[in-house]
Amino acid sequence: MHKRLLAVLAYVGAALSLIVAACTPFVLMGAFSEAVARTGVHVDAVYSGGTIARTVMRDGYQIDVYRPVQPHALQNVDPFVQIAFRPAASLPRRLNTELDLDGDGRPDVRVSLVMPRNPRARPSGEVVALSEAYRSFRMPESEVGFSELIAQSNGAVLVRIPVNQPSAGR
């Protein structure tokens, strides 16, 4: 009796797995994908830059200032703040601006950018720290890394400024 019940359950399971297979392209794949997206998982801020703290509007373009990103556990990345100039196509060929990164009303860095003629090329430029909390660097002289870079991505110019003190910008 027990063996028979087990066999019946096994065939019911096999039939269910066939139904799952038939539903996969039409319902299940999409449902599972939505469920994954709904869990609230997000791409690590070291790649995405994190969340925008505030936006500064300028003539023809905007500057998004992101919240400082702190590395997790043994992550081999220095803390940084990302700023994004967008749209990249509207930026002047040479740009010089002072920015308040921590929202205290005083400028923290001066960013100078030279936009390349080739929209796929990496812009050059310089970040000069006006506050001890941030580190100066110049591209292309400095080594590009996730916490120190000037790059074009998705129609924006991204600048990542290394943070000296973990508490900066809090």
Add this chain to the structure above:
Amino acid sequence: MASAAIPHPKRRPPPFRTVGRSVLLTLPIALWALLMFTPTLRSPGLNHHIGAAAAVLFMTLLFFLMMRTGKTYRWRRYFFVTLGFLFPVGFIASLIHLRGSMSISLEHMLGGDTPFCHMVIPMILIPAALTRTVIFPGSILPTATNPHSVAVMIGLWLALTLVLGKAWCSYACFFGGIEEGFAALPKHIRIRKIDPRLRLVPWALLIAVAVLSAALFEPVYCMWLCPFKAVTEFPAVTGVKTAIQMGIFVALFVGLVVVLPFLTKKRTQCGFFCPFGAFQSLFNKINLFEIRFDRTKCADCTLCQTACPTMALSAESIREGKTLLNCMKCGACVDSCKKHAAVWHLKGTPVAVKPERARLLFLYGAWALATMLGGSIIANSLATILGFLPIR
């Protein structure tokens, strides 16, 4: 007259099923394949029509041959090797179309343009569970420049794993076919003795990459150890570190995917290296289908052990009538067994009572999903290749 009744030693064995019955059993798969490719067949573009039509015919014909001959591995291998060799073609073409290069630059990582593949899944689980963070430079939802997003690929993997379990590695993985192809090339095995302890390497690697990825917050396997980066995408070589990474990828690919499969006739990367394969083995515990051995028929000839591409059989496991946990249900042992002792089995039912029923129940699900995923990759890659040819 009496001599006519003695079977000729060179005469072919009778087919497993009649043509009519085989056609009838193939009909659901033919209809499924048509259903899967109808959108492509309706959309404009001759290359895509040809690719889709070829995929429908290919997948249906192989299933028919499985039904007609009773052999699984032999015909599945044609599909799997075709998939393995066509996948890089379509993938590289799409990378070049979308971003102009096979290499992935820092800019693409910042933009979330890295396609997510199933090999990353074991590495992202711990950080995702603890911090809701995906340690991969892709995007959660699909974008115009990255259709292979994290959510889409995990959704696909989850659905397929429910049906296939570890059989993912022989019906869905688009990498395994490359080494299966190289393993199929030589006639004879050149290296016979393989230390069975090598079977533990994928488990050790799985633990190592899962823990290291969680600690370092980066997909360690993708960054340092994935052999298939050599034929898909790789970090742009910009310095010593990326050059070393590229060197490792190429060395692992040549060693584990080309040379060792050729010498051993085994899927050496899958059997002795792949941490995702080890992870996927865990799903064999909850999957209903398995291979078992009828001890009353088994002659202990070890033909099945020789045939198994991932060393998922040992003398002890055969004595117990079972495979090891890493069995990927490719059917090589069943095809090779002359005594019909190796059989397909549905857990909970008596062993070797209705093995063909268990095989059919498994194959319908597995082949439907293989047609959906692998078939579409084959169709797209064929269309891409046709696009390069000077025909209109």
